[in-house]
Amino acid sequence: MEADGEEGDGTWVKVADLSECPPGNLLEVEAGRERIVLANVDGDVYALQNRCSHQDLPLSDGELEGDRLECLYHGARFDVCTGKAVGLPAIKPVLSYDVQIRGQEIFVQI
Ligand code: FES
Known part of the structure; x- marks a missing residue:
């Protein structure tokens, strides 16, 4: 893991190579102590906390449909x-x- 901390308020951390998270896919990664799920929507990558706000289960187990992530556990x-x-x-x-x-x-800013 690399960090450079040059921009913004937080530290930029390399979390994955683009090839690990192709369009339409989710990828669970870690950045420091943060557990993050990456989502590749038609080539644009987004990053969310990897904990559903319903019961704290991992969103990376769910499915990506367009720009919507559906939690595996209760939908x-x-x-x-x-x-x-x-x-x-x-x-x-x-x-x-x-x-x-x-x-x-x-890279994700944490
Ligand atoms: S834990 Fe995600 S919907 Fe319940």
Whole structure:
């Protein structure tokens, strides 16, 4: 894992290579102590906290449909661009992180 901390308020951490998370896929990664799920929506990569706001289970077990992530466990849906809950039983959003693609590498700001 690499960090450079040059921009913004947080530290940018390399979490994966782009090839590990192709379009339409989710990928569980870690950045420091944060557990994160990456979502590749048609080449744009988003990053959310990897814990459903319903019962804290991993969102990376779910499925990505367009820009919606559906939790495997009880079917809550989240907008991966914002972390907003858009389908019950989740009501609260999940944290979203800024993402940068540098070459073939995915960085998340934590
Ligand atoms: S833990 Fe995700 S919907 Fe219940």
